[in-house]
Amino acid sequence: MADSGETGGPVKKDGIQQAKTEGKELTKEEKQRLRKEKKQQKKSKEKKDEKASQESEKEKKPVSSASPASQPPTQPITPKAPSAVPTLVPVPASETPAPADKPAKSKAEMKAERRARQEAERASKQGKKGEVGQQAAPGKPKAPPSELQPVVKRLPEHVQVDNPEVLKKLAKKLERQQTPEYNAATKVKIPLRSDYGYKVSLFSHLHQYSRKAPLTQQLSIPSTVIHPAIVRLGLQYSQGIVAGSNARSVALLHAFKQVIRDYTTPPNEELSRDLVNKLKPYISFLNQCRPLSASMGNAIKYIKKEISNIPSQCKEEEAKSKLLNCIDRYIDEKINLAAKAIAKSSIEKISDGDVILVYGCSSLVNHILCEAFEKNRKFRVIVVDSRPRLEGREALRRLVQRGISCTYVLISAVSYILPEVSKVFLGAHALLANGYVMSRVGTSQIALVAKAFNVPVLVCCETYKFCERVQTDSFVSNELDDPDDLIVTRKGKTQLEHWQEVPSLGLLNLVYDVTPPDFVDLVITDLGMIPCTSVPVVLRVKNVDQ
């Protein structure tokens, strides 16, 4: 795929040539890098000379109305709208900076229009790139730096909320994302959700949404063609009805199954390319409802890979049933069977007479404790809970129903209760590549106090939650929940009711925090028991397997 109809444009950077000569097969990251460079070049070229309207494709883009209005975005934020560097034989090299025999109509409007046309085209030909694999909103820096050339690293836009230009770009991008143009009426417009309330300055780079203003209220019917299962899912996410890493991933996969069942390949399109395009606006929508978790990200990557691996001769029914099977198998293997394997390993670590401390409500930890109780281990549990979510109550309910003797404390009492504890079991939202554990806010506090008391801390996490990101603190990338959740009414008085009117007052409702590996003694995964520092080894082994 590396060497195809690229007729050398005059403005080919050396890097690209180098890449071609260096290897037949460019890696995906290198391809993305090349695409970005091409875009940069093109932009600079466009400033100078005109492009021939070689793009014979019809482009009555509604975007063209938007584009002359706003400042032309320099480069599209995501790697998702690449200049199709290699192949794309059908597209008559829309990328090649055409030689300068343009009609001299150097009006900004014409340029902007043409650019808009090209971008829309590129967006529609996404599928060929198969595993470009990232979600729309959180943009690039998942692509590791290429050895080819030093490229400016851009921050993902979901942590640049206080930068107005970035917001404008995001708005434009959401408008542009749409289903293929064969039916101009079925364009999907995903509204941009606006932030709510005063944000604490340390976290002003993150989104903060209000639960009272769900995104679905801004969707207008019938111009939106987001699948109803996805709309329902988005609402469930944003209202907190579906919460918890595993629950969200499973719900996402089920919704995607519904989408696939209802999908029909449009004429002159291939399932493997078109379906991936279809999924993109859904993913942006879900991301707007509630930022995607690491586990959901990995699940989406898997689905996209499976879809793009479908051979083109495959009949539609066959392809669809194959995809549905893949998804079922994924849920089965990575979630259900993994839970069984982890429970088996954990039971060895639970001895009679143990006092186990758990925090919040982790489906995996609850499962382990119930299994251990079934196997007649004698232990008791201390459930630690914290506001505003009070998830510990759910865990308490589940454990007491089974007959396990439990104690319930709030997190402020944890140093009081720790001398009694023999082990701490924690769940995880994601395990980062440098060994840090990302989990519900309060987890790192518990790990810290446990370490001070020399109590072993065990983290239970399935391997599908391992992610390649690296983070050393909880500030750089986190999620801000609705600040109104912190308001509580006691004895008829609501002190914080008018917090918005007090200019110097900010309410902060963090969702996640990050625990360093020194505080974690053992990580139990479906591959076995590993120390926290061995997470990159597992990631390496997994990549080799795939």
Add this chain to the structure above:
Amino acid sequence: IKKDHLVEYFRAQMMKDPDMASAVAAIRTLLEFLKRDKGETILGLRESLTWATDCLTGVDSSVAVSSGGELFLRFISLTSLEHQDLSRCKKVMEERGELFLEKISMSRTKVAKLCHTFIKDGAKILTHSYSRVVLRVMEKAAAEKKRFSVYVTESQPDSAGRQMAEALRKLNVPVTVVLDAAVGYVLEKVDLVIVGAEGVVESGGIINKIGTYQMALCSKAHNKPFYVVAESFKFVRLYPLNQQDVPDKFKYKADTLKTVQNLSEEHPMIDYTPPSLITLLFTDLGVLTPSAVSDELIKLYL
């Protein structure tokens, strides 16, 4: 092949070469067992080998014997699917067994080669109890004409430290025997601490003669480097969280386990040193940090 023959052979091996590690003797015994086995199926073979390993742990309950046995099994059974014919399979297994044995008999030399450079001229070394690997390291250092002196702990309840002191005196190395309780006292004079290991666990920690954990804690408090020398066949798939978590079958001698009813009256023979207290591990796979041990174990066992 009956249990008694097996145990006989094992004891004979141990007596023949007192310098050989107990795990190596166990592997030799298992190889012999493999040669004489009259089983008909691969599964039967594996089962009888597991049974044989269990018998041997009944004689010598150290961690190394069980880990050596498991590694042996893994090393040879990777061939089990390639050949249809059982006898040919067995032949390949025997060859691989011999190969394995050869490799591990070289391991002590490799470890000594890596470690002796860390002993500088004029160094004062503290070590614990009697370890043949540490002895080999010191032999090499002495052969390189380095001048160093050694403090050895007495290491009760079996006074193995005195045996170590004797061996070192034969090498003309100045050696002092100290009480187990004097480790904290002596540490300020010492430059580095080198100990052997009976087993290296998945977290990167070690299982060794009782008293090692104390020594590691004191050296951490004094900021002295704490080195461990161990061959790779001692890597074992255990993950203890604390002292209590080490299985009872390793803590006590095999005879004690068989005869005594109430184990809480007995004194454990080994303890567990967590990886945070260890500076470096010298193995025949190279010089490793404790967190790299897990990586190596994954490679060995998966």
